[in-house]
Amino acid sequence: MRHDLTSLELFVAVAECGNLTHAAQRQHLAVSAVSKRIAELEELARTPLLIRQARGVALTPAGQSLLHHARQMLQLVQRMDEELGEYAGGMKGHIRLHAVASALTQFLPEELESFLSRHPGVHISLEERTGKAIARAVADGSADLGIVAGPTAAPGLSALPYRTDRLVLGVPNGHALARRKAVRFEEALAYPFVGPHAESSLSALMQQGAQACGRALLQRIQVSSFDAMCRLVETRLGITLLPQGVLAPHVAAGRLRSVELKEAWATRQMAIVLREPGELSHVTRALIDHLQKAAAQPR
Template structure:
C-alpha cells in the first residue's frame, strides 16, 4: 500500500484535531469544507484506518488519529528547522511561528515588538492568536504552538518560562463615580456594577467572569466593544465601569475623563510570562523571536 500524505494534509489534520471540527479546520487551512473533507477521507483511505470519529458535535481522534497527530507535529517542526537552516540559500521558503497570548499581551505589549521583528525578518510569518492562559499552556505542552505568553497565576508545569511584562489590573470609572476617590478596590465591591467589556471570546473577560462566579455573582455588561480605548470612551460617558490592564487604563486616563483605581485582589497583580517547551529544540527563527521578546522586557 502506498501512503501519500503531503505537508498540506498534515497541517489540515492538525487544525481539525485542534479545533475538533472539520469545518473549523478547513477555515484555518483556507480550504472549502468539501475539499477538506475529501482530504481527510483520502488520508484515511491511504492509511487504511479511521483517523476520526464523527458526530453532531464535531470529531474526535481515534487511537490512529492521535498517533498521526504526534507524527504530523514532529514532521512540521522538523520542516521549520529545515527552512531556518536553508533560509540563506532558499529565500522562497518562509519560517512560520505560532504565538499565543492573553488579551493584555496581544493588545498592549506585542504589536510594537512584533512589528519590529517582522520588518527585520521578511521571510518569517507569525500566526498570532488570543487564548486564555491555561489554554495557552496546554497548547505549548501539546506542541500546537511554539511560544506562549501567559499570566503567572496559571500552572505552567514543566515548561520553560521567562518574565515578559507586569500586567496589573485596574478599575476604570467616570471621575464622578461614587467610588472614584478610593485608592484601591476589591473586585467583590464592584462585581454588581454595570460593566463595559470586550467582545465575546476575550481571554480577559473570561478571566474576570471566572472570578465573578467565585463570588457567587455574574457580571452585567451594558455593552461590549473590541478595544480598550472603546471601553474607556463608554466609561467616560458613564455607561458603566471596566477592568483593564494598567498600561491601557493609564494611557486612556491621559486624554479621557476617567479615573483608574488598582484592584486590591492578589490575582489582579500579575506578571506575564513567556513559556516554551524547550528553548534548545526551537527552530532558529523562533529562538530569534524569543530573544527579542526578552530584550523588550
Template sequence: MRFDLQDLRLFVHTLESGTITQGAERCHITLASASERIRGMETVLGAPLLHRSKRGVTATEAGAVLLPHARRMLLQMEQLAGDMQAFGQGLGTRIELLANTSAISEHLIAPLGAFMQANPQLRLELRECTSDAIARALMAGEADMGVLSNAVPAGSLHTQVWRDDPLVLLGPTRLLAALPQDVQLNHLKDIALLGLLPQHALHQLMAAQALQAGVALRYRALAPHLEALCDWVAMGLGAALVPRTAAECATLRWPQARLRLRPLSVDWAARQLVLACRDPAQLPPQALQLWTFLQEAAH
C-alpha cells in the same frame, strides 16, 4: 505500525463526514480504495476503528483514541510544509510568541512592529493566552517565548522583569466615590461591573481569583477588547478592572468623562510583566534576536 499520511487523512475525513464514501471523495480516491485502506489500518492495529451501519460510520474505542493523534500529525505536517515553503520564498524562521491580554493590548504591538520593520524576513505568530497557559506551553516547548504575569509560578523557566502592569479599577468619579478607600474584590459585586469576553486572559484571571475568594462577580456587559471596555466605562455604563496603561489612555481619550483610577488592595493586582523562555542560549537565532530586542524595550 505503519500508516501513511493518506491513511490518516482518509480516517479523519471519514469520521468528520460520517461515511466512507464522503471520506473517499474528500481524499479524491475511489470508494474501493478507501475501504481497502481502512481495512488495512484495522489489520495493522488488530482492532476495528469504525462502527459501520446503514446511517454511516462512528469511531470505535480504538478509533476515538487514534482520531486526535491523527489530527495532530496532519496539522504538524501542514505546519512543516508551510515552514519549508517559507524558506523557498525567502522568508525566515517562524517565531512563536505567547502573551496575556494586557501585554498584547498595551505593550507589545509597537515594539513588535518596529522589530518586524527592521527584520522584513521575520515570520511572527503572536497568540493570546492566560499567564498560566503561557508558562505551561513554554515548559512543554510549544512556543519560543512569552510575556506573562509575575504572579504565575515560572518553575524552571528563565524570566526577566519587563514592565510594570498593575491592574486598577477604572470608573466614573460618582460611581467609585461610593467604594471604601481599601477596595477589595468583594466590593466589585456591589457596583455595575464591566468586563472582557470570557476568551480573554484577563477575564479568566478575574474568574479564577473570584472563585478563590468566594466572590460571585456579575457583569453588566462584556466587551470584545480593552479599548471598547474603557470606552464603555467613560460613557458611564459602569466600572472595570483594567491595566493601568489602558486606564490612563482612556482618561486622555475621554477628558470630559471625569474618570478615576483606584488601585485594588490585593497582591495579584500589583503585577509585573516578565519575559520568559526555557533558555535564551537555546533560542533559534531570530528568536534570540527578538528576545534581546524586547529586553532593550523593558521599562
C-alpha cells in the same frame, strides 16, 4: 512503515480542520486527493485514523497519536529548512503566536513590528485568545508560542518570564472613587463592575480577589473587548479593572479616571509558554529572545 511528509502534512490539516473539504481547500488540492492520502495512511497503520461523521471527521486514538508525532516531524523539518535557509540569505519561517488581550494591546504590536522589520522573511500568525485557550493550543501543537498573564495554569508547558503589568480601576468621571488615588479591592466591590470575558485570566483574578475579601463580585455586564469595557464605564454602567496601559489613553483624554489598587496581586507577571525548548525552530527561538530583550528595556 514509511510515511511521506506530504501525507503527514495533509493528515494534520484534516485533523485541524475537522473536515476533508476544508482541509483540501486549505492545501489547494482536490478532496479526492486528500481522501486517497488518508486512506493510504490508514492502510500503512493498519488501523482507522479517522471517524467519518455527518459533518466532518474526528480522530481515533491512533489518529491522535499520529497527529502528535506528525506535528513533531513537520516542525523538525521546518526547523531544518529554516536554519539551512539562513545560509542562503536571511532568516525565514512561520511562527504561530497566541496571546492574551493584555499583551496584544499593550506590548506586542511594537515588538513584533521591530522583529519583522529586521527579518522580513518571517511570517507570524497572531491570534488573540484567553489564557486557558492559549495553554491548550500550545500543548496540542496548534500554536508554537503563547503569551499568558497570571494566574493562568499551563501544566506540562515551559514558561519564560516576559513583562509585568499593573491592574487599576477605571471609574467614570464624578464617581465616588474618582477622587481617590488608591483603594482596597474590597472598597471597589461595593459597586457593580463591567467585567471581562468569563474565561479570561483577568476574570479569574477578579473572582479570586473577591473571594479573598469574602465578598461577592457584582458584574453588571461582561464583554470581551477592552475598548467596549471602557466605553461602557464612560456611560456610567459600572466600574472596571484593566491594565494601566489599556486605560491610559482614555484617562489622558479625560474620559475616565484611574484608581490604583493596594493589593499585591494587581501587579501581574506575564509569561511566554512553549512545549519543549529543544524542539523550537531557530526563528522561534529568535523571536523569544527578541521579546525578552524588549521586555528588559524601560518603557
